[in-house]
Amino acid sequence: MVSYSELPNPAHNTGDAPTQLEIKLRRKARINSALRYTVLAVIGLIMVYPLIWLVGASFKTNSEMFSSPGFWPSEPTVQGYIDGWKTSTPYTFGHFFLNSLWIIIPKTIGTAISCTLVAYGFARFEFPGKNILFATVIATLLLPNVVTRIPQYLLFRDIGWLDSFLPLWVPSAMAGDAFFVFMVIQFLRAIPRDMEEAARVDGATTLQTLIFIVVPMLMPALISVCLFQFMWTMNDFLGPLIYISSVEKYPVSLALKLSIDTTEAFAWNQILAMSVLALTPSLVVFFMAQKYFIEGISTGGVKG
Amino acid sequence: MAELQLKSLEKTYGNGFKAVHGINLEVKEGEFMVLVGPSGCAKSTTLRMIAGLETVTGGEIRIGDQVVNDLVPGRRGIAMVFQNYALYPHMKVRRNLSFGLRLKRQPKDQIEQSTQVVSNILEIEELLDRLPKQLSGGQAQRVALGRALIKEPDVFLFDEPLSNLDAKLRASMRVRITDLHKRLRSEGRPATVVYVTHDQVEAMTMGDRICVMKDGHIMQVADPATLYERPANAFVAGFIGMPEMNLVPAVLSSNGAARLTLAGQTIMAGPDLTARLQTADGAVTLGIRPQHLEVLEDGAAEAFSGTISNLEFMGHEVNVHARVGDATFVAVVPTERFDTTLQRGDKVGLRPIAARLHLFDPETGENVSLADQNS
Ligand SMILES: Nc1ncnc2c1ncn2[C@@H]1O[C@H](COP(=O)(O)OP(=O)(O)OP(=O)(O)O)[C@@H](O)[C@H]1O
């Protein structure tokens, strides 16, 4: 992109004093970019303000919460965190974090493995009924989740999986998330097959080709899949709400809601403090893997 | 090291397109066979069937005395070099080279030694710890070559390995590959090679024998000299040689001696051609290479009279384009023998060297002037 600010490049007129026109252009460019950045900053601030307020408010006392509009606490306190962590249940918030992890990790690993297998099959092999099967996968992508909730619930109830993590793990571990399958397929399609053929000539079996050649090339896509799955599962409220009934097994999302339910006068500072904590894992993971993540969703990981 | 045989090999793709029409080909042990032909003539398809990357839908492939139709590529004793190198992008050169050996669970020190030997031959020792994306095209292709070499396969398969390189590099890689082939032969472990290219220079300079293909058929299999001097049909005649052989419709009438008529002009073709003829009088396709067409002054004996339509100065030679009736001939004249006063529009005499004249059946394209020699 060429912008005004790049035009009067001093390298182009080495030594010469800037002409009248150049000075004018330069000033115009400076005003332009100042304007641009101000607008962007204001809009950005408006967008993150709720988040800033959330963090600030989590250090307020409960009584200050709605009395002062600013986000800066007048007497910062971590009491909200201490009380919130204890919760009104026999368990600490740490217990719920562990529950969340215990849901997320198997689910994410299962998703990565199953999506890779299914996508590899669709992207690289010809088999009878492939088109119909692929159409089915894409169709489930378009299907609203709500539609399948009740049949799924009944199914899992009949198998006897209610109040366990199985209904949360199993569908994903069987490549139930069509979106991820689709994402990996698209990524695979952009990778030339020659490397896989070379591996076959080198004597690799289909599985060896997948593990040693395809998976390493798929890494950016797989990291995105894991990230998405991590964040979505962390934030998933409805799934655990439907299938998990004992407090002992609640993940963070339900535990947050729990503190609203059981307290008569809402301890907002505790809720906000725990919300801040609930946000951190996703944020940390995202920033750690940001580079791969962006590479992965901007499909086509092959460079010349 | 083993010989390779294709017997009535056929390929029909999933969409019903028949790419290979029952070809028969025998590549002897240690032979360098080049498959050449225009784009889409199924060279790659044939090679990929030999490699086991495409299923065989008819006929048989033998390597040594084993039918390999249903063997997976890894079991066929082959190695393949791809046009775009197909190096494993996430592995260092060293691991790229040894991938096949590691799959076979060869002992570590043996792998290390083979890697050393191969990288030494191909002069890629300094590159061993680089990733493929840190290599130039020529280096990458050398690594790809090494990856094939290290497996000591029975049959080497190449699919246009040089077409991504620039002209200079291509020439040096060409020499490198043929040298390697000779070296293996002299070391007593001759390598059978099938080399696909659409470049006739590569074909002529590298092949022990050349297999010319067209639309999934084999047109001729022969050594380069035979292919050039005794093309079996008009297609091979036109495909091999630069500039292309002149192929012009003419009428043959032989009463005692063969005569050729073209655009109302008749020349005596000489006793040599008469002796070689295998056809009755009538329409033929006259074939004469530009190098075998003499440019004389107009009215010279036994020459067609034509009008120069274009002159191309090539440095050491001049291409003379001349029209005779509706037909255009190209003649190549060495610069030192070229009459520099000639200009576009001038009349000249064009005399084919009778011994180098070919006649083809206009319908089948078959060469009908090969009879005298033992074929
Ligand atoms: N997967 C496929 N399905 C259907 N037809 C195919 C397939 N692959 C190749 N073909 C067809 O088979 C014919 C031979 O293709 P092939 O790739 O073998 O040609 P080629 O001689 O290698 O050409 P080039 O010099 O351009 O590489 C072509 O007409 C092509 O369109």
Ligand SMILES: [Mg+2]
């Ligand atoms: Mg090809």
